[in-house]
Amino acid sequence: MNNDQLLVKIEKIVIQGVSDEQWLPIINSVDLHLNRGEVLGLIGESGAGKSTLGLAAMGFARDGCRISSGTVKFDGIDLISADAQTKRSLLGSRIAYVAQSAAASFNPAHKIINQHTEAPIQHGVSGRSESEKDAIELYHRLRLPTPDEIGFRYPHQVSGGQLQRAMTAMAMSCRPDLIIFDEPTTALDVTTQIEVLAAIRDIVKQFNTAAIYITHDLAVVAQMADRIKVLLKGDEVEESDTDSMLKNPQKDYTKSLWAVRSFTREEKPLASKEEMPVVRVRNVTAAYAKIPVLHNVSFDIHASRTVAVVGESGSGKSTVARCITGLLKPSEGAIEFDGVPLPADYRQRTVEQLKQAQMIYQMADTALNPRKRIREIIGRPVEFYLGLRGRKKEERVRELLDQIELDPDKFIDRLPSELSGGQKQRIGIARALAADPKFIICDEVTSALDQLVAEGILKLLARLQDSLGLAYMFITHDLATVRAISDEVVVMKDGRVVEAGGKTEMFTPPHHEYTSLLLSSVPEMDPNWLTELLEQRGVDNIGDAAIDRMNQA
Amino acid sequence: MKAVVLIILNRLALGVVTLFAVSVLIFAAVNMLPGDFAQAILGQGATEEAIEAIREDLGLNKNAIVRYTDWLGGILKGDFGVSFAQANFSSFAGEDTSKGGIGSVAAQLEPRFKNTLFLAGVAAIIAVPLSLILGIMAALYRNSIFDRFVNISTLSSISSPEFFLAYVLILFLAVLNPILPSLSNIYAEMTFPDRLHKTLLPALTLTLVVMAHMMRMTRAAIINLLASPYIEMARLKGLKPARVIIFHALPNALAPIINVIALNLAYLVTGVVVVEVVFVYPGIGQLFVDSVKIRDIPVVQACCLVFAAAYILLNLTADIFSILSNPRLRHPK
Incomplete structure (x- = not known):
């Protein structure tokens, strides 16, 4: 591994959460490293500590949680010992976050574009008009419908999948080095999900942004990540590059995750026409x-x-x-x-x-x-x-x-x-x-x-x-x-x-x-599934766009 | 926008209906009061005949429903009737009372009501921004010494009786440090600065009374939102805590805050009797108390109606503002 390229290094991090006035561990001494431009998939079931670890990479712990030991280094800066102001200057500008539910994470009281331009303006990266122009440019790249005006709407006037893409655009507003994607497609329908996945993958590649992609969906992570880390109840199970992880998982737990999709029942013959349905x-x-x-x-x-x-x-x-x-x-x-x-x-x-x-x-x-x-x-x-x-x-x-x-x-x-x-x-x-x-x-x-x-x-x-x-x-x-x-x-x-x-x-x-x-x-477990599908159907024939086309026909 | 206008018209209509229901209640309640005007002015030694004559004169012997419809009909024409207490005096002065002379309820009410509005206005201009700012700061520095200090002091001021607060303020601001006058006997010819100077002490007392409610609602409504995903998002954008609270939490917390402000403003208009009495302020509260004492029914009824209208109007305004603070209603899909 080329050390010059190292962007995030988390060592032996322990994160605790308070429950009944007791501090209990959520993450037990996990290491994580991420190079520039690389996408790391974090997977695990609920309670595995994926989101907590993802947020820790931003030096952030939710209310009721604390990072009790270990180090988090972002581009050489120690985020644990850094003061609040140093951390604020990184958040939003060099490290950005995309939340699970864009509908809940956009402030309902403000127009989308004003929330988009907030980080660049507050961090002094660019002025309002410049940043608005950039927002519209990003909306174009993310293939949002009516990109020139969509930002001037309020969040409730835009559909879930579009909001999720607008949130990805917002994360890109300062061209950060790292984006944490926290289950960004979990709340979406499959046809919408694919559109968002394609958009995220595209834009992360275009700007060579490093990303931590958190999800519980193996097939999704297979499309997005270069490397996959599996977590179970706050412990790391294993980590390897996507291909070998899918083809050859080492640990029993990982194998059991992979095996879930194999349960099927025999289809019973169709009931005859004469039979009275229940x-x-x-x-x-x-x-x-x-x-x-x-x-x-x-x-x-x-x-x-x-x-x-x-x-x-x-x-x-x-x-x-x-x-x-x-x-x-x-x-x-x-x-x-x-x-x-x-x-x-x-x-x-x-x-x-x-x-x-x-x-x-x-x-x-x-x-x-x-x-x-x-x-x-x-x-x-x-x-x-x-x-x-x-x-x-x-x-x-x-x-x-x-x-x-x-x-x-x-x-x-x-x-x-x-x-x-x-x-x-x-x-x-x-x-x-x-x-x-x-x-x-x-x-x-x-x-x-x-x-x-x-x-x-x-x-x-x-x-x-x-x-x-x-x-x-x-x-x-x-x-x-x-x-x-x-x-x-x-x-x-x-x-x-x-x-x-x-x-x-x-x-x-x-x-x-x-x-x-x-x-x-x-999504299928094959890492090339998305690429092949986009080639087959074309980028404009998936998700909402495809449904619109169908409705018009 | 069309939907909002419809909602507002709907609320206005409901307000009128409420006011009508309230007028029935007021009339019934006032008529159930023991004793009557004739008895009250003639004293204990009055003969049956004298009392009966006065009752006849004022129409008190008529059927309640007739009196109610007369009263309501008058109000709809803008005539609140004639004050019993002033009736003798004005007929003696040879004035036609039905056209809003000094004997009419409206003529009595108007200057008093203006004074009350002035006092309420001054108190509101001090109290509302102050409690909002304190509430925001308490939310920003929640659980700090500052937060506790603000909470304890506003809560103790709301828990003390109003007259006590008034006397404490008089002691410190009028007696020990004679900055403000302890009597607020304002009159029509006063200049505005003079008026303000005289009104300041009762206004400050009222500020102390209403602040706790508004400040604590602001704090609670904001803190309530701090766990929302969009607040976390704002924090993760690296925004300053003050910006997170003011720009991201406050706009979404407005509806409950507005409602509490409206309730307190209504209280400033209708609940100031004690403060007015302490400072001898010629407001509607004093008029109300005096009229009850002498059973001057038309004035009592008119006061009640004004209070009810103030409550309804302010709550209506609060409703409208809460609706307007919701972008989903302002900008439908």
Whole structure:
């Protein structure tokens, strides 16, 4: 390694976070080095300390955290011992940060371009007009639509993917030597993500900026990084260049991360036409207030089958679920259950009808009442739907806990706060099962979970389906999950069903144009995937641009 | 912008409805007060007939609903009625009371109300910027000695009774160091500097009373935002802490601050009775108290209505400003 090129050197850094008035380690003695113009990928599951380490490279610790020992050197300057003013003079001008959610990290009170020019003006790098010109130039380079005027809008007037690119432009405003990208595409839809990835990769190369790219998505990091470092609970697992890391991971933990994507279920044959579906969504059109969200949506869900409803945010996936459960009254069309039309409003449905369709939610955290013990959380629907009380109710609750692979003796008296994310989601599943339903709606149930944990949940759902003959409607935007567990796929866009069919059929060409865009936008582990895709489709035929083109056609 | 105008018109209409409801409440409440005007001026030795005659004269023997509609009808025409206490005097002076002579409620109210507004205005001009600045600085240097000092002193001033604060100020600024007059008996012919000089002490007292609320809301609203991602972003841009707070946190904290300011301004208009009495300031509060004492119902009702209108108007203004401080409403997609 050429030492002249060294930009960041972190040695034996220990970072602690305060929890219940105790300082606990978040990062245990990790080293990190980064050369000029190099991109380092930091990966790990939630709680691995990726963001904390990334921020430490800026000499910054969040409130409630502290760097307790070790050194951080940026271009020879010791950031730990540097005074606040020295650090401020580096931040924004020589080291910049791109946050996970651009929508939350842009100040809603100011125009985008005023936030862009703030760093150059405050650091005395350039004047307002000069820096505005540069901003527009950067918007051009990042292929933002209407680059000459987009900066003069407020953040809420710009879409998420565009904001994320504007934030990358903002990070570039002083032409820093180093940019920390903290999960910049995690909150985006796949088709938007690819556009942002392409833009980031491009601009980092153009200006030879060094970057630390933090993510939990292996396929994404494979596209972006020259080198990858894997973290687990604040410890470094291993580090090597991207190619060898992907092809030949050394440590078991890394291998297990790589292996997650291999879980798939056999696709069951399509149910015959004559068979009565459990749930039939028939020509449903629905609107929130006067804004139409669903247009003539129809599909069937059969017993023991999983129908994945796929689409990007705003496509109407969750609205279909709200119509099925009776939370939203369709303006036209109907929901049929075992061939019998259900009343549109859940208040008019019988307990028996309500019992048949249950839901599992995305955020197990907020879907469980934090003040109730597991016994009550699961016991309540047991009592309400099945009328069991006393000993019988207790037995049923224990049986359900067994079914979701949690030891009843250990868990029945716990509060949700005493459970891990995956365990909470299992309780969510048990609560849905408690009603003894035929049909369960799973609304993005794995998207808030780490991959290994998510896999456990998917396996559990599969096993329950096999033993209980459940029908699932699986709402997700993650095509890897779809591939893993669905039997049939319904692709939605702008409140319409674009394409529907069996899984194998859906994943083999020819596709509907939108399905093909969606499928091709899912990052793959191959480091050349993005490059090849851009060559195939062209830079102007991905993401929003491609969708616009489709809408015009 | 069209949406904002609609919201504002909507709020204005609601304000009018509220005012109407309040007028009913005021009328009912005032009429439930024990005792009446005739009894009050004639004293204990009055004969039944004399009391009845005066009641007849003032229309007090009419049905409550008739009196209410008369009263409301008058207000809609801008006539607040005739003060009972002044009625004898003006008819003696041969004046036509229905046209806003000295006997009319409006004529009594107007100079007093102007004085109150003047006092409230002076207090607001001192208190609002001062509490904003102190609040911002407390947020900037949170948990420092300065922060604690400001918190403790404003909280102790809001916790002390107003008359006590007034006497403390009189002691230090009028008695021990005779800088300001302890009596604020202003009158119409005074020059502006004179007026200001006389008003300063009650205004300072009121400043102490309202500051804590506004200052602490400013501090809390700003600190509440400091954990937001955009504040972290601003810090990571290497901006100075003062700029982070003033440019990035404050604009987003405005809505709650504006609401608290409006409430306190309303208090300055309506809640100043004690301070006015201590400083013998001829404001609406004193008039109100005096009128209640002698059961001068038209004046009491008019005062209440003015207070209610001030509250409603100030809260309405606060609503409008909070709406305007939100860029999502100012610049819809």
